[in-house]
Amino acid sequence: DAKTTQPTSMDCAEGRAANLPCNHSTISGNEYVYWYRQIHSQGPQYIIHGLKNNETNEMASLIITEDRKSSTLILPHATLRDTAVYYCIVKDLYNDMRFGAGTRLTVKP
Amino acid sequence: DVKVTQSSRYLVKRTGEKVFLECVQDMDHENMFWYRQDPGLGLRLIYFSYDVKMKEKGDIPEGYSVSREKKERFSLILESASTNQTSMYLCASSPNTGAGETQYFGPGTRLLVL
Numbered sequence: 609d610a611k612t613t614q615p616t617s618m619d620c621a622e623g624r625a626a627n628l629p630c631n632h633s634t635i636s637g638n639e640y641v642y643w644y645r646q647i648h649s650q651g652p653q654y655i656i657h658g659l660k661n662n663e664t665n666e667m668a669s670l671i672i673t674e675d676r677k678s679s680t681l682i683l684p685h686a687t688l689r690d691t692a693v694y695y696c697i698v699k700d701l702y703n704d705m706r707f708g709a710g711t712r713l714t715v716k717p
Numbered sequence: 718d719v720k721v722t723q724s725s726r727y728l729v730k731r732t733g734e735k736v737f738l739e740c741v742q743d744m745d746h747e748n749m750f751w752y753r754q755d756p757g758l759g760l761r762l763i764y765f766s767y768d769v770k771m772k773e774k775g776d777i778p779e780g781y782s783v784s785r786e787k788k789e790r791f792s793l794i795l796e797s798a799s800t801n802q803t804s805m806y807l808c809a810s811s812p813n814t815g816a817g818e819t820q821y822f823g824p825g826t827r828l829l830v831l
Binding site for chain 1: 721750752754757759760762765775807809819820821822823824825827
């Protein structure tokens, strides 16, 4: 059963912010929201995670709504190398990562 | 930086062969995982281990076994490879069990079984 819903694909212009949405309406109180990305033929790369507060690191920002039912990953200045499949994951207590289909982000020149 | 390495990026084996996929992490993580990734199916958990010599079945353990003799090394074994085990195999590690721990992935091994 899918715990997250993401758009299948998105485009973004190089240098602009990429905003990737994720719905997780059934998230429970102790579950975190994780974001990973996977560039073709490579292993998934961790980006960021959060519980209820917004988070920022050197790669991205994570905005989680107050009701925690959705979140947005923001890549502030997308580059061509950010073209990848982005996965939003709600992580359960047993440390099991459930990757869905993700969003295929294409950054265009 | 966390480093998870896998013994091979690409592997070609014949049906019936015994196949060993090795994974090593250098961050003293307690937990290690083996997934396979197939188009349209996402990542599926095969086995995981939360301590040396401990192992737990994931969602699709049939046809696989694992070994964790040392904390840093987690091996996936295909006892008798079959064509439906052609896939991308991904190893991951994380420092602790619990909802807030991040898994770090290796580069993957693309296995082709002929």
